[in-house]
Amino acid sequence: MIPLDPVPYPIDHLPLRGAPDDVALIDRAGTMTFRDLEIAVGSLADWLAGQGLAKGARVATWLPKTRVACVMPLAAARAGLVHVPVNPLLRRAQVAHILGDSGAALLVTQGARAATLEPGDVPKDCRIVDEAVLDLQRDGGPGPSDADPDTLAAILYTSGSTGRPKGVMLSHANLWLGAISVAHYLKLDRTDRVLGVLPLSFDYGQNQLLSTWVAGASVAPIDYMVARDVVKAVERVGATTLAGVPPLWVQLLEADWPEATAARLTRLTNSGGALTPRLVRGLRARFPGADIYAMYGLTEAFRSTYLDPSLIDSHPDAMGRAIPFADVWVVKPDGTRAAPGEAGELVHAGPLVAQGYWRDAERTAQRFRRVPAALGSGAGMAVWSGDTVIEGADGLLRFVGRDDEMIKIAGNRISPLEVEDAVLAGGEAHEAVAVGVPDARLGQAISVMLAGDAAGEAALRARLRTALPSFMQPGAYLWRHELPRNANGKLDRSAIAAEVRSWSAADEEGAQ
Structure with a gap:
């Protein structure tokens, strides 16, 4: 099990956790070892460093799960830049907003995608580069960076209850400690193969890359059209771990699973919506050898809670307890902690809390506030989720409702x-x-x-x-x-x- 080292490092150090000849990434082109991954990160970082961009400039990617898309979170950080991943499902209007709002200096995409953009969609000083021209195999690039872990590393855009998507600012420390935390409580190790079906523009999807690599395990990112594609991919790559959201589980339970293929999965993880008792029963029946992890999170703090797999059958309605490095409270309107069985707002503090919203001081002040003095924690800044929860006498949190209109x-x-x-x-x-x-x-x-x-x-x-x-x-x-x-x-x-x-x-x- 990955030890809970609370000291963060620059995020581009993560590939060093795998042995050089261990497989880091599996895709249709073959495999990349951790040695290959380190070369790719250095190659791309070297190319980025040669583009004349100022330190902290934003580099956007609008790509499916290609190798460049997987390597960029680490390469941009190594080059002293800030990565802005754009959901490949978005259309030109949404992409234009993200490029303009982030002030992107560079957009790495594909020719067909770039052709959908119209005049005015791309900021004046932003260049578009086709990923096909990038070489990930040039050795001799820069070594791991010496960035301050509190430096901004990424901006992930998430929709708010009002207005257009807003950029959540994540530091090296946010990403590093999130990877350590998840790898630890999921008990990932070098024998695991993680199938990555979620978009890399989601914190949940991107963390699959980072938590897998920090454990020295292998990740297989795929873009799928139908549930059958996922079934085939589990068999093709020998996946042990699959993350999803409830609608995906519904589709996968309707799909035809060869018994031997279903038996490969030993770990299922869920976020992005609660698992119903019916879904839990279905997953148990279809994947009898898999531990099921129910999780709750929000991009502004990455993830707040998880439910130990041993509790999901007896407590399928529970969100669980705080993940490592997270401080989570149920807080009443007067700023005091709610008693067991009493409803309140979920408030998350600690080193996983993001740095606020990019260039949006007003909304940052609304969502990110100091921990109430009545809690006596001295934990500093917290993110107020807007979600009403209850902590039971058993210490488990349970979701009550969402205050916004998302x-x-x-x-x-x-x-x-x-x-x-x-x-x-x-x-x-x-x-x-x-x-x-x-x-x-x-x-x-x-x-x-x-x-x-x-x-x-x-x-x-x-x-x-x-x-x-x-x-x-x-x-x-x-x-x-x-x-x-x-x-x-x-x-x-x-x-x-x-x-x-x-x-x-x-x-x-x-x-x-």
């Missing part, structure tokens, strides 16, 4: 306002409110109440197919001449959400 689809956190902006951009409607409604397969789906003429729906759907990624497409529209308003004349979002969900439920019952 929509979560297949692990993707979606801002309602971002969907609404896209809906209104074409003029088919003059007001719109996006609401998350329950969906058995995806966790949630998007329904929109909008003011306008329903005759424009076909044109609206056609336009959004090119404007939004697939996971942000609204599934249903409820047209009104006017939308409900409160006494102040503002849109009554609570009333609208209640009506949309009631309508959605009634429509589903009628369909059955």
